[in-house]
Amino acid sequence: MSTDGTAFRASHTSNEELGYIYIWGGSFKITTGGGAGEFVVQEEAMGGPQGMPDFDGEAMTPPEFSGEMPTDMMPPEGFAEGEMPTDMMHPEGLGDGEEMSAPPNGGTMSEEDASEGESEDETACKGFKASGDIAVIGGNLELDTADDAFHADGDLLVFDSRITIASSDDGLHADGGLTVVGGTVDITQSSEGLEAEVITVSGGSVSILASDDGMNARSSTGEKETFEAQEGVLIDISGGTLTVNAGGDGIDSNGDLVVTGGTVVVSGPVSNMNGALDYNGTAIISGGTVVAAGASGMGENFSDTSTQAAFLVNLTGDAGEIRVCDAEGNVILAAEVEKSFETVVISSPDLVVGEIYTVTQGDTSAEITLTDTVTGADSGSKAGTPGNMGPMGSQPEISGEANEE
Helix, strand or coil, X not given: CEECCCCEEEXXXXXXXXXXXXXXXXXXXXXXXXXXXXXXXCCCCCCCCCCCCCEECHHHCCCCCCCCCCCCCCCCCCCCCCCCCHHHCCCCCCCCCCCCCCCCCCCCCCHHHHHHHHHCCCCCCCCEEXXXXXXXXXXXXXXXXXXXXXXXXXXXXXCCCEEEEEECCEEEEECCXXXXXXXXXXXXXXXXXXXXXXXXXXXXXXXXXECXXXXXXXCCCCCCCCXXXXXXXXXXXXXXXXXXXXXXXXXXXXXXXXXCCCEEEEECCCCCCCCCXXXXXXXXXXXXXXXXXXXXXXXXXXXXXXXXXEEEXXXXXXXXXXXXXXXXXXXXXXXXXXXXXXXXXXXCCXXXXXXXXXXXXXXXXXEEECCCCEECECCCCCECCCCCCCCECECCEEEEXXXXX
8 A cells, every 4th residue: 555644543542442553464565655765874984785784603593483482482571372462452352353342432533532643743654653552463564654664652562573664764663662572574774773762672583774773772751862871771682683784873772781692783883973882871791692893983892790701892894794713713603794894892602701712804803812701892981982981891902903814
């Protein structure tokens, strides 16, 4: 379908049984406002194609979904055995294949509810807009939108779905929590890929191409953004495969960042005003694999309270494979990044404190000794920013700042 306005909208002011959108299956091809239009993303001070990066190794193979919850995937609280989370239940009278019962007012919309629908900006061209929650449990959805593809004033859940998005604004947006449990989300164009107060990725495959931030967690209360951590704001990655190519910050939390599993590859910004990782609170990693490359000016490592080894190294490289080898030459990990970079943050369960590693990209390499669990700048310090180094983790011992092979 094609429309000059929002394709699907559910809203309410006083009736809590209205304002929700649930998608259980089917196929949708939606264009709003003429589509996303021309896409411009800053790429060439550092070059490289705009496709999503691939990752070498078994850990990057995305799970296959058969319509049932994989047994090795931890669902969010309240989501068990394929059931809808209790805080996102459908309205009374709709469930388990039942038909929707008549609205409490006999099938008519009150003037108050109707006025809210009319009050929304007439120029809005969203794909799906709900004043409550949106849950995408299944189906194939292709959206080309001049505004947000999905926008929930409440929470947004993606389960076992295949979603392709080109958007002039956000790909997936929620004022509350945004949770990806499984399926495939491919955002081929956006201003910001995922945006919410709390972003949770526990499974599935998510790829993001964004002209601004790839993932952005920020307060929905209208709180003015500062360098202070916003209470309750969080990005939590515990599983799945996440690839980000961003013109702004790759992963940006105005609060905290927690990584306990999954595989994350970030092709971050070329501008020194942004970083591959950006957070105002703490960034704790205890599991999973992360490769985050970007400009050096605002580069951040994980916080020194992390329990899994991580390091940040200043290494100038081009689009292509970043490879990490141990002292015996064994490849610990290898990841494809899509743009040139000046710093890279790496964390893997296979890294061992005290060991020597070589990071290579093209003809350039750096040898690093991990002197602590977190080696390199951390806790909000910015790599390559003199006079603003902040709290520091142990600095890497590097043999040759940039060794030309």
